[in-house]
Amino acid sequence: MAFTSVHKNGGGGGVTITPRTLLRVDRPLSVNSSGSAAASGNGHKPVVTATPAGSPSVRPKSASPSSTAYHRRSSMPNRVRVAVRLRPRNAEELVSDVDFADCVELQPELKRLKLRKNNWDCETYQFDEVLTETSSQKRVYEVVAKPVVESVLEGYNGTVMAYGQTGTGKTFTLGRLGMDDCSDRGIMVRAMEDILADILPGEDTVTVSYLQLYMESVQDLLAPEKDNIAITEDPKTGDVSVPGATQVQIQDQSSFVRLLDVGEANRFAANTKLNTESSRSHAILLVQVKKTVRVKAGDRELIVLNENGTGSQLTKGIRAPTIRRSKLLIVDLAGSERVDKSGSEGHTLEEAKSINLSLTALGKCINALAENSPHVPIRDSKLTRMLRDSFGGTARTSLVVTIGPSPRHRGETSSTIMFGQRAMKVENMVKLKEEFDYKSLCRRLETELDRLVAENERQIKAREDNEDDSARSLEEAQQCVFEAESKLASALEAEMTKLQKEMTEVVGKHQKELMEQMQKHQMELADALAAQQQERGHRERLEKQLASQQQELAQCEIHEKDIVSSAQPQHDRKEPLEYSSKIMGLRLSLEKESQKREHLEQELRAIKSEASRKSLNGNLQKQSDELLILRQRLDDELKDRERLEEEIRSLKEQVSLLSDEGDEHTRRMMEKGGSERSSIGSESPGVSISKPNHMRDTINGQRATIAKLFEQVGLHKILSLLESEDVDVRVHAVKVVANLAAEEANQEKIVEAGGLGSLLNLLQSSEDETIRRVAAGAVANLAMNETNQELIMAQGGIGLLARTADDAEDPQTLRMVAGAIANLCGNDKLQIKLREEGGIRALLGMVRSRHPDVLAQVARGIANFAKCESRGAAQGYKTGRSLLIDDGALPWIVANANNDASPIRRHIELALCHLAQHEVNAKDLVAGGALWELVRISRECSREDIRNLAQRTLNASGTFQSELRRLHLVY
Secondary structure (H helix, E strand, O other), rough: OOOOOOOOOOOOOOOOOOOOOOEEEEOOOOOOOOOOOOOOOOOOOOOEEEEEOOOOOOOOOOOOOOOOOOOOOOOEEOOOOEEEEEEOOOOHHHOOOOOOOOOEHHHHOEEEEEOOOOOEEEEEOOOEEOOOOOOOOHHHHHHHHHHHHHHHHOOEEEEEEEEEEEEHHHHHHOOOOOOOOOHHHOOHHHHHHHHHHHOOOOOOEEEEEEEEEEEOEEEEEEEEOOOOOOEEOOOOOOOOEEOOOOOEOOOOOHHHHHHHHHHHHHHHOOOHHHHHEEEEOOEEEEEEEEEEEOOOOOOOOOOOOOOOOOOOOOOOOOOOOEEEEEEEEEEEOOOOOHHHHHHOOOOHHHHHHHHHHHHHHHHHHHHHHHHHOOOOOOOOOOOHHHHHOOOOOOOOEEEEEEEEOOHHHHHHHHHHHHHHHOOOOOOOEEEEEEEEEEHHHHHHHHHHHHHHHHHHHHHHHHHHHHHHHHHHHHHHHHHHHHHHHHHHHHHHHHHHHHHHHHHHHHHHHHHHHHOOOOHHHHHHHHHHHHHHHHHHHHHHHHHHHHHHHHHHHHHHHHHHHHHHHOOOOHHHHHHHHHHHHHHHHHHHHHHHHHHHHHHHHHHHHHHHHHHHHHHHHHHHHHHHHHHHHHHHHHHHHHHHHHHHHHHHHHHHHHHHHHHHHHHHHHHHHHHHHHHHHOOOOOOOOOOOOOOOHHHHHHHHHHHHHHHHHHOOOHHHHHHHHHOOHHHHHHHHHHHHHHHHOOOHHHHHHHHHHHHHHHHHHHHHHHOHHHHHHHHHHHHHHHOHHHHHHHHHHOOOHHHHHHHHHHHHOOOOHHHHOOOOHHHHOOOOHHHHHHHHHHHHHHHHHHHHHHHHHHHHHHHHHHHHHHHHHHHHHHOOOOOOOOOOHHOOHHHHHHOOOOOOOOHHHEEEEEEEHHOOHHHHHHHHHHHOOHHHHHHHHHHHHHOOOHHHHHHHHHHHOHHHHHHHHHOOOOO
C-alpha cells in the first residue's frame, strides 16, 4: 500500500442532505509550494538543496466557510520543512575533544551547514533553518513548530518531529517541561499554550493522548496498564487512529504540564555511554482540536433538502454549526545509536535493535517518497503506520534534526544530515476538513423551542397574576399624578403670588413717582394761578389809577379851557404842561401793563390746555402697560441668560471632568503611542505592555466618557471651544481633542471636522505652554496615519512644529514635538519635503534638552528616516549620500550609539545599520568613527536581529572590509 493517501477532487454531482447527515467539506491549505527539494546525492558527495536560502513557507490563511452546502477543491502541495539544531559540547566532549575542532560549521544567515571531511575539505548542505548551539527554546519553537500549530488551529493536520543520534537533545527540544526555568520549555508545552489561548471555552475542545512505541508495541503513557494498543485505519479516508488510547480533555495549561510529567515518568529510559537518560521508545503526543467556525453576518442561509427533494431554509439566525477537526502529532523519536559506542547489552541491546529497525523502516519510506517510487513500504513498522499522514499525507510536517559537534560521531552526524536532506524532498497534500454538526443544531433548536414555550407560559401566568397589580399600579400612578398636579398648582400659585407681589411693588413705586410729578405740576399750576391773580389785582389797581388820572385830566382840561378863556397871563400856562407829561407817562405804563397781562393770559391758556390734554388716569394706564412690557422682556432675557449660563457651565464641567480623567492617559499615550504604533522597521520588535485590570477599567471609563461627550456635545462644538477666549476652556478642550486623537476610530472624524487645522493654528498663535504641548501631542497622534501625515505636510505642519521646537524649553513639549516629527520621518513620500522645511534640523536642535524621553523620540525619528532611505536605495529611487549625513546628524548618532538608555541605543543602532547598507555612505561612516560602533553592534548587541543585520552589513560592504583589513581586524 502506498504511503500517501488518495484524495478525490470535488465532483459536480448533487447530494441530498437530510437533517441527520454529517456533511464533510474538504478544502486545501492556501499556501505556495516552498520549491523543489534538495538534489539527490550519494553518501560520499555533498548534497546542496535547490531551495533559495531565504524562502520561508507561507503561513496558512483561514478559509472562510462555504456559502453553499457542498464545496470541494483539489489539494495543494506543501513540502516537509526541515531545520537542523546543533547541540553544544557537553562536559565529556569539552575534555576529550579539546584539541579537535567541531565537525560542523554553521552559517545561519545563509541557512547552510558545512560538514568537515578533513582539515581541507568539507561538504555543504542547505536547510530551511539552521539553529546554532546558542538558539533559545523560544526561537526553536517559533521557527519549527509555530507555523504548524497555527495551521492546526485553522483546521489542518500537523506534525512536528525530532530525529537524531541519541544524546543530541531531541527530548530537550520537544518535551522539556521548564518547571525550574520557564525559558527551557519545549515545543509540547509552548504549542499547548498557543492552542489554549486561541480556543473558546465551552465551544471548542482540546483532547490529548500520550503514547509510546516500545519494542513494536503501542503503549499508553497515561494508563500504563494499556499495552499493545491496536492501530486502525479508515478504509475510505485512510485516516490513522488509536481508539484504545486514553483521551484527556485539557482545560488549562497546568493540568497539561502535570499530564506530561506523568507520561514522562512512565516512559522507558536507560543509562548508556552516550546518554545517562537515553529514551528507549518513540514518544507520540496526539492533540486533537475541535473548533466551531463562527459564521459571518453576510453568509447565506443553508438550504437543506428533505426526503421529497424540496428545499427548506433554516430559521433565520440559526444555522448549522460548522466544525473543524484537526490533530497535531508531536513525535520524539528514540535516538539512533551504534552498539559499539553506546555499550548496550542484554535487554538494552534488544531495545536498540528495535529502535534501529523502526528508524530504518522510516528512512525507507522517506526514500521511496523522495524518489516518487510507486511502492512505499508503509507496513514494515508501526512507526511508519502511525506517521502515514505526516509524510506524503495531508498534514503539514516540520522536522528538526539534532546533531552534535564532536568529530568522534561524524558518521552519525552525516547520516542524520542525509536523513533531513531526503525528508526535504517529500511533498504533502494539505487539506482542510469541515463538518456541519446537525446534531448540535437539532439540540439548539430543541433548547430554543423549550425556552420559548416556557417563556410563553411564564408570560401568560404573569399577565394573569399581575392584573390586580396593574390596577393598583394604575391607581397609584393616578394618585401620584394628582399629587404632582397639586404640587405643581401650589408651586405655580406661589410663583404667581410672588410675581404679583413684585409687580405690585413696581406699580406702587411708579404710582408714587407719578403722584410726586402730579403734585409738582399742581404746585406749579397754583403758583401760576396765584401770579395771574396778582397780576389781575395789579391791573385792576392800574385801571383804577388810570381812571382817576383820566378824571383828573378831564378836570384839568376843563380848567385849562377856563383859564384860556379867561385870558390869564402867560406864566400861568406852565401847570397844564406838567399835567400833560404825567398823562403821557401814565399811558405808557398802562400799555406795558396791558402787554404783560396779555402775556400772562397766554401762558395761563397754554398751561390749561396742556393740563386738559393730559389725563391722569390715561397717563397712569399707559405707563403701567409699558412697565408690564418691559417686565416681560426682562424675564425673557433673564431666562435666556440663565439657560445659556447653565449650558456653558455644564459644558465646562464635562470638558474639565474629561480632561482631568484622561490627563494621565494622554501623557502615557503621548509617550508610548509613537513607539508602539508607528513601525520603525522590520528589525524593530513590537513591545507588548500588559496593563493591570484597574488601568484597563480606567481607560474603558474614559472611552465611555468620550462617547457620552460625543452624544451630548458633539465634535464640532468641542472643536469650537479651541477658539474660546477663556484660556482654561481652550486648555481643557485641547486635552479632550488629544484624548480623542489617541483612538484610530476618531482620527478621521477629527480631520474631517477641521480639527487638524485648529490644532496647527494653536501651535502658531497660542503662547500658553500647556496648550502648545497638548496640541503637539494631538498632532503626533494624528501623524500615525499616512493620510494624515500628507495633510500635515500640506498645511505647513512641519514648519510649525520646527518653530515650536525652537521656542520651547519644556522637555515635555519637546518630547511631543519630537514624537510628531518622528512619525512623519517614517513616510517615504515626505522625505525631501520634510528635510527642506527643517524637520531634520529641528530634531537635531531638540537634543539640547538632554532629557532621555526627548532623546528617545529624536533617535526614533532618525531611525525611521534612515530606514526609509535604506528602502529607497534598495528599490533604486534613492541615490546619493544620506540627507542625515548632509544635515550633520552623523556625529550625534556615533556619540549616542552606546547610550545607557536602552530605547535611545536601540534606535541609534538601527539607524547606523540602515545608513551602512547604502555603499555611498560608507566613506563618511568610516571617517566619522561609525565603523567601530558597527563592529561593536555586530558582537555585543543584545538584540539578535540587530546583531545579525550589522554582521550582514559589514560583510556586504567592500569599503568596510578593506578598512578592517587595513586595521588588521579579522571579521
